[in-house]
Amino acid sequence: MLYLGLKYLHVIAAIFLFGFGMGSYLYLIAASRTANPQVIAQVARMVVQFDTWITTPAGVIQIVTGLLLVHLTGLGLTTHWVLSSLAIFLCVGSLWLPVLVLQKRLQQMASRAAQTGAALEEGYRNVYRQWFWMGVLGFLGMFVIVWIMVTKMTPWQLIGLLAGA
Template identity: 30%
Template sequence: MEYFTVKFIHVLGVVLFLGNIIVSALWKTQADKTGNPVIIAFACRLMNMTDLAFTALGGALITIGGIGLFHATGIAISDAPHLTIGISLFGMAAMLWVTGLVPLQIYMSKIASRTVQAGDQTMPPAYEKCRKLWNIIGLIAVILPLATLYFMIYR
């Protein structure tokens, strides 16, 4: 692939990925502050949908574009330690997302949905425990890609 094509794919992936993780975190945090199970359930459901549509797609485009850029530029990864660090940080963020955030989000969505169906006006303690853990893992999962962005641009 031509350099500008793979660079466009890579940058588009970064925009989708970073944009969605930051907006989703803000969106869900604000929904949680309301304490309203209907709003929380709505936010959880849409966060799961947008993660699949934008975070996963963005991550795939970042990977495809990154591999394409290595081929297009002929850079050896051993000659670019900043890229090795960036790729490692991105991989750690992806692992946190797949093994921590997504399962928590699905579980939290189920709790919120059941709470709404039951007609309860407050979220149960199980949701609060998950929310606290999600906030901690989520903060790390946002910082890692931002650090990745720094190392990918730094030369």
């Protein structure tokens, strides 16, 4: 029963991590495309809150439940698919703090512009671009992790399988 409970939490955390993360990402992209500082400031404020209070804890729950599941099943951390998913998860996670910082900067820049009635400052686009591409990399990593979890295959095994087909 412990295993099934942990697996359930692991899957729910993955849904929250992926769902809220992707939702926040897409909402901030849509808001930024308006170039309206008021819209961007409001959306970015919510995105920062959701990512801080929902997405981040989901990531922590993911790693904790994943490690507990590995332990309960007797798999080693060096099992190829486990090690691959853990390495990619840590890479994606290393993008997370900078993404939160950049989101907060985007929010602050948009808030200043909205308060003064000015256009977005010149640096907004540069910060946005950094944030956008970190998101692309992060979500690509998450897609790969989900593939690994479902198939128990490393990306290299998949490439080998596809090359042999």
